[in-house]
Amino acid sequence: MTEIRLETIRKAYGDVEVIHGVDLEVRSGEFVVFVGPSGCGKSTLLRIIAGLEDITSGSLKIDGTEVNHVTAADRGLSMVFQSYALYPHMTVYKNMAFGLENSRMPKAEIDARVREAAAMLQITDYLNRRPKALSGGQRQRVAIGRAIVREPRAFLFDEPLSNLDAELRVTMRKELAALHAKIGGTMIYVTHDQIEAMTLADRIVVLQKGRIEQVGKPLELYNRPQNLFVAGFIGSPRMNLIETTVTEGPALVSGAARIALPPGAPVTPGASVTAGFRPEHLDIVEGDGDIAVTVTFAEQLGGETYLYCAAEGLPQITVHRPGQLPVEKGQALSLRLDRKQLHLFDADGQVLANGLANG
Amino acid sequence: MADATAQSRPGVLAMLTARRGRGKLHWTDVFSYIYLGLGVLLMFGPVIWLALSSFKTPAGLVEFPPTLLPLGQISVPVEGYDDPLLLFSVTTETGETRELAQIRRIGIVRQMVDPAAPDERIDVPIDAAEPIREFDMAWENYTDPLQRFDFTRYLWNSVVVTVVATAITLLINSMAAYGLAIYDFRGRNGIMLLVIGTLMIPITVILVPVYLVVTQMGLVNSLWAVILPGAATPTGVFLLRQYMLTIPRDLIEAARMDKASEWAIYWKVVMPLAMPALAVLAIFSVMWRWNDFLWPLIVLNRSEVYTLQVGLNAFQGELNVQWHYILAMTVVTLIPVVVVFAFLQRFITTGIAASGMK
Ligand SMILES: Nc1ncnc2c1ncn2[C@@H]1O[C@H](COP(=O)(O)OP(=O)(O)O)[C@@H](O)[C@H]1O
Ligand SMILES: [Mg+2]
Numbered sequence: 001m002t003e004i005r006l007e008t009i010r011k012a013y014g015d016v017e018v019i020h021g022v023d024l025e026v027r028s029g030e031f032v033v034f035v036g037p038s039g040c041g042k043s044t045l046l047r048i049i050a051g052l053e054d055i056t057s058g059s060l061k062i063d064g065t066e067v068n069h070v071t072a073a074d075r076g077l078s079m080v081f082q083s084y085a086l087y088p089h090m091t092v093y094k095n096m097a098f099g100l101e102n103s104r105m106p107k108a109e110i111d112a113r114v115r116e117a118a119a120m121l122q123i124t125d126y127l128n129r130r131p132k133a134l135s136g137g138q139r140q141r142v143a144i145g146r147a148i149v150r151e152p153r154a155f156l157f158d159e160p161l162s163n164l165d166a167e168l169r170v171t172m173r174k175e176l177a178a179l180h181a182k183i184g185g186t187m188i189y190v191t192h193d194q195i196e197a198m199t200l201a202d203r204i205v206v207l208q209k210g211r212i213e214q215v216g217k218p219l220e221l222y223n224r225p226q227n228l229f230v231a232g233f234i235g236s237p238r239m240n241l242i243e244t245t246v247t248e249g250p251a252l253v254s255g256a257a258r259i260a261l262p263p264g265a266p267v268t269p270g271a272s273v274t275a276g277f278r279p280e281h282l283d284i285v286e287g288d289g290d291i292a293v294t295v296t297f298a299e300q301l302g303g304e305t306y307l308y309c310a311a312e313g314l315p316q317i318t319v320h321r322p323g324q325l326p327v328e329k330g331q332a333l334s335l336r337l338d339r340k341q342l343h344l345f346d347a348d349g350q351v352l353a354n355g356l357a358n359g
Numbered sequence: 360m361a362d363a364t365a366q367s368r369p370g371v372l373a374m375l376t377a378r379r380g381r382g383k384l385h386w387t388d389v390f391s392y393i394y395l396g397l398g399v400l401l402m403f404g405p406v407i408w409l410a411l412s413s414f415k416t417p418a419g420l421v422e423f424p425p426t427l428l429p430l431g432q433i434s435v436p437v438e439g440y441d442d443p444l445l446l447f448s449v450t451t452e453t454g455e456t457r458e459l460a461q462i463r464r465i466g467i468v469r470q471m472v473d474p475a476a477p478d479e480r481i482d483v484p485i486d487a488a489e490p491i492r493e494f495d496m497a498w499e500n501y502t503d504p505l506q507r508f509d510f511t512r513y514l515w516n517s518v519v520v521t522v523v524a525t526a527i528t529l530l531i532n533s534m535a536a537y538g539l540a541i542y543d544f545r546g547r548n549g550i551m552l553l554v555i556g557t558l559m560i561p562i563t564v565i566l567v568p569v570y571l572v573v574t575q576m577g578l579v580n581s582l583w584a585v586i587l588p589g590a591a592t593p594t595g596v597f598l599l600r601q602y603m604l605t606i607p608r609d610l611i612e613a614a615r616m617d618k619a620s621e622w623a624i625y626w627k628v629v630m631p632l633a634m635p636a637l638a639v640l641a642i643f644s645v646m647w648r649w650n651d652f653l654w655p656l657i658v659l660n661r662s663e664v665y666t667l668q669v670g671l672n673a674f675q676g677e678l679n680v681q682w683h684y685i686l687a688m689t690v691v692t693l694i695p696v697v698v699v700f701a702f703l704q705r706f707i708t709t710g711i712a713a714s715g716m717k
Binding site: 050051052071072073077078079081082083085086087088089098099102103146150 | 607609613615617618620623631632
């Protein structure tokens with residue numbers, strides 16, 4: 001079992017710093033997912049851990065030993081690349097055996113390990129094929145198999161599913177989760193897809209522009225985002241975010257919205273506050289609500305309904321309700337939001353409150 | 360294209376008589392065939408001419424007007440003469456034709472003799488006699504140099520030089536290319552420019568210095584003197600490096616994670632993937648080495664180390680040129696290049712297309 005620690009890791013390409021001091025502890029046997037928009041430095045961070053990029057400053061420790069100057073080969077980690085990076089001129093068997101041959105393992109043991117991994121991943125039938133003759137999903141399995149046979153101290157995945165079609169992605173996601181349950185092991189997984197992150201992770205690390213925005217369990221990030229970025233990034237469809245001004249009462253006012261807050265809410269009159277509320281935390285009410293909207297588009301899926309609404313002076317508001325609603329395009333609605341599920345952020349985007357008393 | 364192969368593939372004849380329209384002869388067909396025909400004639404004409412001429416006797420070669428096929432004049436043994444005499448068909452004044460052998464030619468008169476009655480001499484004006492020929496392959500053009508003049512040895516030397524030099528060229532050029540393609544370091548492009556820059560230096564400029572080095576090393580008159588100096592070629596480094604740059608970085612990094620040593624990455628990952636470029640370079644190297652003349656001529660002075668090209672030169676004396684031997688041995692020198700091409704040509708098209716070189 002392997003524990004990985006990052007201590008104020010910085011990475012610069014020439015004069016451009018792309019990782020600005022990252023502190024993180026990955027616990028033994030944990031499945032950690034790095035998630036963030038494209039270009040935020042996820043891959044760079046993963047490659048630093050793998051040993052494929054030098055560290056500009058800071059310290060990387062595996063099981064307590066600093067490995068800043070240990071080569072990729074000697075860190076004992078396996079990596080699955082986004083492009084799979086299978087050797088095109090070798091058969092599937094050779095692809096999986098290559099790493100073991102390089103560590104001069106006896107032939108019989110190599111064979112046993114390759115066959116065991118192949119059986120687990122159901123690729124035994126393709127062992128003699130070249131990667132060219134495999135489908136995307138099969139190549140993916142081979143790439144994972146190549147990582148498994150080495151029995152590494154930890155697995156690193158760089159967007160392993162992003163080249164697969166949607167259906168296969170869901171299947172492989174489940175298989176990866178099953179794999180982790182089966183072989184255990186520390187895994188670090190990079191993705192830009194927050195659904196993958198939510199479904200796979202023990203803990204999620206949200207990155208933006210080379211900084212960690214928040215680390216936590218999936219539902220912790222969902223329920224208690226520490227800043228605007230995490231609030232907007234986690235959850236699909238996105239959380240509704242509206243910029244408001246605090247008035248006496250206290251209440252939040254912006255365009256067609258007037259949200260009265262319970263006394264003792266952590267806001268000061270005159271300040272600007274961003275209010276965040278998830279689509280499923282909006283009720284449609286008779287009479288006066290918090291926001292008056294007009295439905296611009298309704299998605300009736302049978303089991304659930306999504307309403308996309310316009311309101312004066314506000315961005316689009318999304319409403320998600322279970323079941324079927326007798327709502328039509330162009331209809332005016334009054335929405336009330338659940339104070340217990342209301343998130344407030346200050347002008348710097350830091351959280352003021354995740355949920356208030358019902359007022 | 361793809362489904363044409365999947366169904367029934369057309370035969371050679373159908374391919375050669377293919378037309379644009381179905382059955383009808385479009386003007387572009389005519390144009391294409393003339394154009395292609397001219398191309399074939401230009402490309403293959405000289406080679407075929409060479410091959411056919413290499414079977415001609417010295418007399419057949421200097422004959423005017425020249426004949427296409429190797430036709431030798433028939434000669435017959437005649438009693439009372441040591442050498443066989445050339446046979447002519449002679450039209451006599453009475454209009455009948457006889458077969459006579461020529462003893463000698465004096466001015467415009469041939470002194471001739473009837474092989475059946477060797478005692479009687481007949482004078483015939485030259486334009487009344489027509490040589491009698493038959494199709495005759497002069498194999499001795501090939502067998503003589505190969506047996507008497509040690510051409511097998513030259514052939515062997517050429518093969519050794521070509522094979523060893525090509526192997527060394529591939530090895531060290533690919534190593535340099537690996538360094539310049541796989542490692543990312545400051546000044547990498549500068550070094551590459553320097554390497555390519557050496558292409559600008561004409562060989563004649565470095566001839567003397569290189570000769571001095573080779574002499575100092577005591578290599579003169581050994582095949583190493585030919586093999587070593589040209590082993591590192593800027594063209595080869597450039598070609599291989601550009602190709603290696605197209606190998607995805609992920610593969611190299613995957614190999615690093617797989618505990619592969621740098622040598623293993625070079626030998627087991629990059630080299631197999633650079634096969635097309637290596638094949639192209641191999642073809643070039645074989646052609647360069649096989650056809651190389653100037654440098655071997657300078658450093659090889661003893662006939663037992665001659666390569667074919669230098670050996671060929673020996674037939675070209677100051678006073679007389681033994682064209683029949685030169686032609687025959689030229690054909691021999693063409694054969695390996697053709698064979699190499701035949702085996703590696705599927706790489707060369709992809710390679711040339713990929714590297715944009717020729
Ligand atoms: N070799 C490099 N040289 C310069 N900049 C780089 C290099 N590799 C990555 N970057 C920059 O670092 C940032 C993070 O990249 P990356 O880690 O690949 O992002 P992602 O989160 O999409 O995986 C990007 O802005 C990218 O432009
Ligand atoms: Mg990436």
